Amino acid sequence: MRIVVLAGGIGGARFLRGLKQAAPDAEITVIGNTGDDIHLFGLKVCPDLDTVMYTLGGGINEEQGWGRADESFTVKEELAAYGVGPEWFGLGDRDFATHIVRTQMLGAGYPLSAVTEALCARWQPGVRLLPMSDDRVETHVAIEVDGESRAVHFQEYWVKLRASVDAQAVVPVGAEGAKPAPGVLEAVAEADVILFPPSNPVVSIGTILAVPGIREAIADAGVPVVGLSPIVGDAPVRGMADKVLAAVGVEATAAAVAQHYGSGLLDGWLVDTVDAGTVADVEAAGIRCRAVPLMMTDLEATVAMAREALTLAEEVRG
Amino acid sequence: MRIVVLAGGIGGARFLRGLKQAAPDAEITVIGNTGDDIHLFGLKVCPDLDTVMYTLGGGINEEQGWGRADESFTVKEELAAYGVGPEWFGLGDRDFATHIVRTQMLGAGYPLSAVTEALCARWQPGVRLLPMSDDRVETHVAIEVDGESRAVHFQEYWVKLRASVDAQAVVPVGAEGAKPAPGVLEAVAEADVILFPPSNPVVSIGTILAVPGIREAIADAGVPVVGLSPIVGDAPVRGMADKVLAAVGVEATAAAVAQHYGSGLLDGWLVDTVDAGTVADVEAAGIRCRAVPLMMTDLEATVAMAREALTLAEEVRG
Numbered sequence: 001m002r003i004v005v006l007a008g009g010i011g012g013a014r015f016l017r018g019l020k021q022a023a024p025d026a027e028i029t030v031i032g033n034t035g036d037d038i039h040l041f042g043l044k045v046c047p048d049l050d051t052v053m054y055t056l057g058g059g060i061n062e063e064q065g066w067g068r069a070d071e072s073f074t075v076k077e078e079l080a081a082y083g084v085g086p087e088w089f090g091l092g093d094r095d096f097a098t099h100i101v102r103t104q105m106l107g108a109g110y111p112l113s114a115v116t117e118a119l120c121a122r123w124q125p126g127v128r129l130l131p132m133s134d135d136r137v138e139t140h141v142a143i144e145v146d147g148e149s150r151a152v153h154f155q156e157y158w159v160k161l162r163a164s165v166d167a168q169a170v171v172p173v174g175a176e177g178a179k180p181a182p183g184v185l186e187a188v189a190e191a192d193v194i195l196f197p198p199s200n201p202v203v204s205i206g207t208i209l210a211v212p213g214i215r216e217a218i219a220d221a222g223v224p225v226v227g228l229s230p231i232v233g234d235a236p237v238r239g240m241a242d243k244v245l246a247a248v249g250v251e252a253t254a255a256a257v258a259q260h261y262g263s264g265l266l267d268g269w270l271v272d273t274v275d276a277g278t279v280a281d282v283e284a285a286g287i288r289c290r291a292v293p294l295m296m297t298d299l300e301a302t303v304a305m306a307r308e309a310l311t312l313a314e315e316v317r318g
Numbered sequence: 319m320r321i322v323v324l325a326g327g328i329g330g331a332r333f334l335r336g337l338k339q340a341a342p343d344a345e346i347t348v349i350g351n352t353g354d355d356i357h358l359f360g361l362k363v364c365p366d367l368d369t370v371m372y373t374l375g376g377g378i379n380e381e382q383g384w385g386r387a388d389e390s391f392t393v394k395e396e397l398a399a400y401g402v403g404p405e406w407f408g409l410g411d412r413d414f415a416t417h418i419v420r421t422q423m424l425g426a427g428y429p430l431s432a433v434t435e436a437l438c439a440r441w442q443p444g445v446r447l448l449p450m451s452d453d454r455v456e457t458h459v460a461i462e463v464d465g466e467s468r469a470v471h472f473q474e475y476w477v478k479l480r481a482s483v484d485a486q487a488v489v490p491v492g493a494e495g496a497k498p499a500p501g502v503l504e505a506v507a508e509a510d511v512i513l514f515p516p517s518n519p520v521v522s523i524g525t526i527l528a529v530p531g532i533r534e535a536i537a538d539a540g541v542p543v544v545g546l547s548p549i550v551g552d553a554p555v556r557g558m559a560d561k562v563l564a565a566v567g568v569e570a571t572a573a574a575v576a577q578h579y580g581s582g583l584l585d586g587w588l589v590d591t592v593d594a595g596t597v598a599d600v601e602a603a604g605i606r607c608r609a610v611p612l613m614m615t616d617l618e619a620t621v622a623m624a625r626e627a628l629t630l631a632e633e634v635r636g
């Protein structure tokens with residue numbers, strides 16, 4: 001079985017860990033969000049790709065969900081001693097090595113997809129990890145500061161400001177002209193199942209879908225497309241997805257997110273048992289829906305979620 | 319008093335520490351060798367400039383004479399885990415930050431001289447540190463491997479091969495077309511004294527003198543030019559200067575090095591007391607010479623050496 005998964009960072013990575021165990025014989029291709037990539041200290045940092053790679057490769061800091069386990073921050077402290085920031089972005093020494101290798105390879109002319117493959121040769125994530133695009137796409141968030149509109153990099157909004165101000169708009173700058181990375185459209189075309197993990201529907205999965213050709217390929221693949229709600233009750237399971245959902249005019253509910261993806265794209269949708277009451281609404285919108293536990297409290301619970309997603313996919317296939 | 323010092327790495331840096339104490343009111347300008355600069359991991363590394371900066375700024379690893387005190391090697395270990403080398407060059411985590419800042423500034427368009435000034439704003443070395451040139455000059459060493467001639471970067475010869483094979487030639491690639499960095503010729507023209515510390519006469523001071531205009535400016539400055547022999551007895555005080563002296567056809571003796579610089583450039587020369595017998599030879603070559611202790615065993619001994627150099631300069635001035 002060939003499974004294609006669109007993934008952001010922590011939520012996507014954790015779901016993938018469950019999926020690998022739920023479908024040990026499947027060939028899993030991950031299309032990773034690169035809209036939150038950022039250049040820091042002259043280095044190219046790809047937070048979502050690295051979170052997937054570290055999580056599946058056994059190098060992740062389990063507690064925080066991003067960055068390397070057993071990490072130190074000597075380089076960052078030294079940079080600060082030179083007055084060089086930003087200090088709000090937590091790059092550790094181990095993590096720096098990844099960005100140094102990536103930047104050096106990009107500088108030598110390799111596309112990001114080839115670089116990602118080279119990095120994964122060390123981590124052996126057990127999935128094929130593809131960036132959504134080799135082209136630069138950078139998610140910017142429009143906010144109001146002292147009555148004036150201003151656009152900031154997604155990381156500045158998310159990490160520095162901690163989404164403490166309203167997002168007026170979310171713009172994947174460069175997406176319009178970006179091409180899917182080599183292998184992306186082929187993987188979608190050859191997939192048996194396509195999954196949207198409980199990643200952020202706007203700045204993670206939404207950004208991937210904003211690369212021309214990807215949304216169309218998924219809609220036209222003719223295979224079950226099943227998603228898992230990142231909203232449980234009336235709040236995101238983690239992160240601040242409600243903030244960016246508001247910016248695109250979508251309510252922070254499991255049903256509203258399903259309708260935001262739409263029945264043209266999505267065939268099946270899993271909501272948490274606490275949202276069982278919305279199943280009928282989602283089905284009325286033409287999307288098959290089931291209510292199951294959706295909290296990734298441990299690996300076992302995550303494996304069960306992945307199984308439910310695959311089961312719903314088979315139901316959809318009929 | 320304005321003193322200009324041409325300096326390589328460890329020997330130059332240690333001598334400068336003594337000079338600062340011997341002449342606390344002097345304005346000292348250091349023209350640093352950049353011929354041993356190397357690009358590693360996509361980063362610009364300037365070993366000699368950094369050794370001077372760290373030594374005078376209190377950040378040096380005192381025992382080894384290069385690199386940072388209290389250093390760790392996490393980034394390097396991680397790079398090795400990606401299969402990315404070279405492993406023979408010892409870049410520590412603290413040191414990496416310097417190269418990251420430098421590379422970022424160079425990438426933003428600042429010349430090396432401006433970058434060096436910015437880095438020194440943190441270290442406050444108490445001297446004005448100028449790279450010999452903002453242009454790329456890279457010392458290559460011709461060696462014979464399995465009967466075939468091959469050129470390697472100076473660092474590969476020095477650090478990886480530990481000068482274990484004969485150097486057939488030493489070539490400062492790019493020197494011909496390099497221009498002295500801003501401030502270099504002005505500092506020489508305005509100097510009251512010019513000193514050559516016991517740095518390597520071929521790959522450190524020789525490389526600086528290979529930048530068109532610098533040798534001429536020193537010869538024409540009309541002020542005392544005094545050097546200290548890096549050879550004591552028949553061996554270099556540290557390092558493997560004899561190897562590269564042989565490549566340029568110069569005997570590894572204090573007198574031969576003085577004659578290599580020549581009386582057109584050098585006015586005074588200090589040899590160690592064990593080489594007192596060569597004073598007459600040096601003077602016969604038209605270079606005033608004194609025999610004094612030249613081992614930089616501690617700061618006090620180094621301060622005394624710097625005082626002797628300044629005393630000899632005053633004698634020359636007459």
